[in-house]
Amino acid sequence: MSKPLIVDVHTHVYPPAYMAMLRSRKTVPYVHDPSDNTPPRLIILSSDDDPSIPLDQRGRPVDSSYSDIRVKLSFMKKHGINCSVISLANPWLDFLPSADAPGWAEKINDDIEATCAKVNADADPNGVKALSEKYTLFAFGALPLSASDPAVIVNEIKRLATLPHIRGVIMGTGGLGAGLDDPRLDPIWGGSGRDEAATGRYGHVLPLALGFPLETTIAVTRMLLSGVFDRFSGLQVLLAHSGGTLPFLAGRIESCILHERKFAANGGEVQGPRRSIWDVLQTNIYLDSVVYSAAGLKAAAAAGSADRLMFGTDHPFFPPLDDVDGEWPSVTTNYQAIDDFQGENKDGQEAILGGNAARILNLK
Amino acid sequence: MSKPLIVDVHTHVYPPAYMAMLRSRKTVPYVHDPSDNTPPRLIILSSDDDPSIPLDQRGRPVDSSYSDIRVKLSFMKKHGINCSVISLANPWLDFLPSADAPGWAEKINDDIEATCAKVNADADPNGVKALSEKYTLFAFGALPLSASDPAVIVNEIKRLATLPHIRGVIMGTGGLGAGLDDPRLDPIWGGSGRDEAATGRYGHVLPLALGFPLETTIAVTRMLLSGVFDRFSGLQVLLAHSGGTLPFLAGRIESCILHERKFAANGGEVQGPRRSIWDVLQTNIYLDSVVYSAAGLKAAAAAGSADRLMFGTDHPFFPPLDDVDGEWPSVTTNYQAIDDFQGENKDGQEAILGGNAARILNLK
Numbered sequence: 001m002s003k004p005l006i007v008d009v010h011t012h013v014y015p016p017a018y019m020a021m022l023r024s025r026k027t028v029p030y031v032h033d034p035s036d037n038t039p040p041r042l043i044i045l046s047s048d049d050d051p052s053i054p055l056d057q058r059g060r061p062v063d064s065s066y067s068d069i070r071v072k073l074s075f076m077k078k079h080g081i082n083c084s085v086i087s088l089a090n091p092w093l094d095f096l097p098s099a100d101a102p103g104w105a106e107k108i109n110d111d112i113e114a115t116c117a118k119v120n121a122d123a124d125p126n127g128v129k130a131l132s133e134k135y136t137l138f139a140f141g142a143l144p145l146s147a148s149d150p151a152v153i154v155n156e157i158k159r160l161a162t163l164p165h166i167r168g169v170i171m172g173t174g175g176l177g178a179g180l181d182d183p184r185l186d187p188i189w190g191g192s193g194r195d196e197a198a199t200g201r202y203g204h205v206l207p208l209a210l211g212f213p214l215e216t217t218i219a220v221t222r223m224l225l226s227g228v229f230d231r232f233s234g235l236q237v238l239l240a241h242s243g244g245t246l247p248f249l250a251g252r253i254e255s256c257i258l259h260e261r262k263f264a265a266n267g268g269e270v271q272g273p274r275r276s277i278w279d280v281l282q283t284n285i286y287l288d289s290v291v292y293s294a295a296g297l298k299a300a301a302a303a304g305s306a307d308r309l310m311f312g313t314d315h316p317f318f319p320p321l322d323d324v325d326g327e328w329p330s331v332t333t334n335y336q337a338i339d340d341f342q343g344e345n346k347d348g349q350e351a352i353l354g355g356n357a358a359r360i361l362n363l364k
Numbered sequence: 365m366s367k368p369l370i371v372d373v374h375t376h377v378y379p380p381a382y383m384a385m386l387r388s389r390k391t392v393p394y395v396h397d398p399s400d401n402t403p404p405r406l407i408i409l410s411s412d413d414d415p416s417i418p419l420d421q422r423g424r425p426v427d428s429s430y431s432d433i434r435v436k437l438s439f440m441k442k443h444g445i446n447c448s449v450i451s452l453a454n455p456w457l458d459f460l461p462s463a464d465a466p467g468w469a470e471k472i473n474d475d476i477e478a479t480c481a482k483v484n485a486d487a488d489p490n491g492v493k494a495l496s497e498k499y500t501l502f503a504f505g506a507l508p509l510s511a512s513d514p515a516v517i518v519n520e521i522k523r524l525a526t527l528p529h530i531r532g533v534i535m536g537t538g539g540l541g542a543g544l545d546d547p548r549l550d551p552i553w554g555g556s557g558r559d560e561a562a563t564g565r566y567g568h569v570l571p572l573a574l575g576f577p578l579e580t581t582i583a584v585t586r587m588l589l590s591g592v593f594d595r596f597s598g599l600q601v602l603l604a605h606s607g608g609t610l611p612f613l614a615g616r617i618e619s620c621i622l623h624e625r626k627f628a629a630n631g632g633e634v635q636g637p638r639r640s641i642w643d644v645l646q647t648n649i650y651l652d653s654v655v656y657s658a659a660g661l662k663a664a665a666a667a668g669s670a671d672r673l674m675f676g677t678d679h680p681f682f683p684p685l686d687d688v689d690g691e692w693p694s695v696t697t698n699y700q701a702i703d704d705f706q707g708e709n710k711d712g713q714e715a716i717l718g719g720n721a722a723r724i725l726n727l728k
Contacts, residue, residue: 205585221569251655251656253573253574295612302658337615
C-alpha cells in the first residue's frame with residue numbers, strides 16, 4: 001500500500017535572488033548580516049527599524065530554513081510531506097520602486113522555477129539525494145505589483161503561465177496599495193486568459209493570530225462587495241489561513257448585504273454583489289487548512305466544501321521555541337485537526353492532505 | 365405536546381428612560397425628533413453628526429421597535445419566541461459624564477426591570493394581553509462604566525443581583541476606555557460575588573459584518589492574554605455574535621501563544637495565559653447563535669460545546685428592507701442555521717433554541 005500523497009500548499013521561501021535584493025537595500029524592508037555570523041536579520045516594519053536598537057539585533061532572524069531548499073526538504077521529510085507548492089513570503093515585491101519591480105519579479109520567479117526543476121529532476125542540489133526519498137516541488141509566482149503599468153503585471157502572469165512548475169500567483173491583501181477591490185486590479189484578475197490568475201504588549205500574538213486573518217477577511221469581502229466575482233466569475237483564489245475568518249463570518253456578511261439599503265434591488269444607490277457569498281465560496285474560492293483546529297475546518301468545509309480544502313504548514317514560520325530538532329507543533333496541530341475533523345473517513349483525510357491539491361493544482 | 369421553549373438571549377431595547385436621557389443631549393450620542401413626526405433619529409457617530417446634513421435626516425431612525433415593549437412582544441409572537449432576555453444596545457452608558465453615570469444606570473436598569481415584571485405578571489401594559497399568549501422577559505443590566513470610582517460600578521452590579529429579572533450585565537468591548545484586558549476592570553470581573561458578573565463605500569456592510577465581530581474577537585483575546593481568565597476562573601461571559609470570530613480563530617490564537625517567546629515558560633518576559641483557550645471556551649464562555657450559518661454554528665459548538673450555545677435574534681436591528689410585515693430574514697436565517705446544523709437531532713435543536721438558556725440563565 002502506497003503512502004498517501006501529502007501536499008503542502010502554504011509554505012514559504014525567500015529564494016537567493018530575493019535575499020540578494022533585500023541585502024542591497026538600506027531602508028525597510030532590508031536584510032542585514034550581523035558581524036558575529038548569526039543568521040541574517042530581516043527588518044520589515046518601520047517600528048523595528050529603531051536606531052536605538054543595534055543593527056545586529058534589529059528585526060527578526062531569517063535562517064537557512066527560509067532560503068536553503070535543503071532545509072525545506074528536511075522539514076518535508078520530518079513531517080511526511082511529499083510535495084510542496086512553495087511561495088514567496090511577506091513582504092513579497094510590493095515595496096519595490098516601480099522601475100525595478102518587473103526585473104526582480106522575473107529574476108525571482110525564474111529562481112523559484114529553477115529550484116523546482118532541480119529538485120524534481122532529482123539532480124543532486126548539494127545533497128538533496130541524500131534525503132533518500134522522492135520529493136516534488138511546485139510554486140506560486142510573485143507579481144511586480146508596484147509596476148506603473150498594469151500591462152507589465154499581466155505580462156508577468158502570462159510568462160508565469162509558461163513556466164512548467166508555476167501553478168498560480170501569490171498576493172498580499174494590499175494589491176496595488178488600495179486593497180483587492182481596486183478596479184485597477186481588473187486586468188490582473190482577468191489577465192491570465194485561463195481563469196486561474198490569482199491562484200508591545202503580548203508580543204506578536206495579536207498581529208499574527210488576529211491581524212493576518214482579519215486582513216484576509218476584509219480584503220476578500222471588499223472583493224465580493226465591489227463585484228469582482230461578478231465581473232470575473234471564473235476567478236480562482238486560494239485563501240490563506242482557511243480564509244482568515246471568512247467561513248465563520250460568511251453568513252453574517254451575506255445577511256448584512258441583504259439588509260443594506262445601498263445595495264437594495266429597489267432604490268439602492270449602487271449595484272451590490274449579484275452572486276451569493278455561498279456560491280462564491282463553492283465556485284471561486286479554495287481554502288488552505290492552516291487553521292489549527294477541527295472547529296475551524298468544520299466551518300471551512302461547511303462554508304465551501306471539503307474537496308476545496310488543501311493542507312498547508314506555513315513553513316518556515318512558527319518553528320518550535322525550544323526543541324528545534326523535533327516535530328513542529330505548528331504542523332502536528334494541523335495534522336491532528338484534519339484527523340479530528342474527518343475521524344474514520346480516511347478518504348476524506350487523504351483528499352485534504354494531498355488529493356485535492358493534486359487535482360486542483362494539476363500537480364504531476 | 366407542548367411547544368419547545370424558544371429563548372432569545374440577544375435582543376435589544378432602548379427603554380424610555382434611556383431615550384429621555386438621549387433626548388436631553390446635544391452632542392453625540394443624542395436623539396433628535398424630526399419636525400415631521402417621523403421616527404426619532406439617533407446620532408451615534410461623530411461622522412454622522414455632519415452639519416451639512418439637515419438635523420432631521422442625521423443618523424438613523426429608531427422607531428418604536430426599540431423602545432415600545434409591545435413591538436418587541438409582537439416580534440416574539442411572529443417568530444415563535446416565548447422568552448426574551450432583553451439588553452440595552454450600543455452605545456450603552458459608556459459616554460456619560462462620570463457624575464451622571466451611576467444615576468442613569470440605576471434609573472434605566474429599574475426601567476428595564478419594571479418592564480420585565482409588568483409583562484411577566486401578565487398585567488395589561490397597554491395591550492400586551494391582546495397578544496393572547498404568555499411571554500416572559502428577563503434582562504441583562506447596563507453598567508455605569510464611566511463612573512470615576514470602580515466601587516460605584518461594583519455597587520450597581522450588586523444591586524442588579526437583587527433585582528428579580530436581571531440575569532447578568534451587558535458590556536461593549538471598550539470597558540473603561542482601555543479594552544477588556546484593563547486591570548482596572550478586575551473589581552468588575554470579580555465584583556458580583558457570585559461568579560456571574562459578566563454574563564462609505566459599501567454602506568454599513570463592512571462595520572456591521574466585520575467590525576463588530578472583529579472587535580469582540582480582539583477584546584476577548586486580550587482578556588485571555590492578560591490572564592483575566594486565570595485570575596477569575598469562575599467568570600462567565602456570554603459573547604455576542606457567536607464569539608465574533610473566536611471559535612474559528614481559537615486554534616490559531618493558541619498556536620501563536622505557544623510560539624511567542626515573550627510567553628515562553630523558560631525565559632519569557634511575561635507570564636502568558638496559564639489556561640488553554642479550549643479550557644476557557646468550555647468553562648467560562650457562552651456563545652449566542654447569532655452567526656447566520658450552519659458553518660458558524662459548527663465551529664462554535666466544536667470550539668466550545670453545543671450545550672453552551674443560545675439562540676438570539678439581535679432584534680430590533682436588521683429589520684427587512686421592504687416587507688416589514690413579514691417574517692424577518694435575519695431571524696429565519698438563524699432558525700434555519702440551527703436546523704441545518706442539528707438536522708434530525710430535535711433535542712439538540714431545542715437545547716440551542718431555549719433549553720440551554722433556561723438552564724444557564726435560570727429563567728423561571
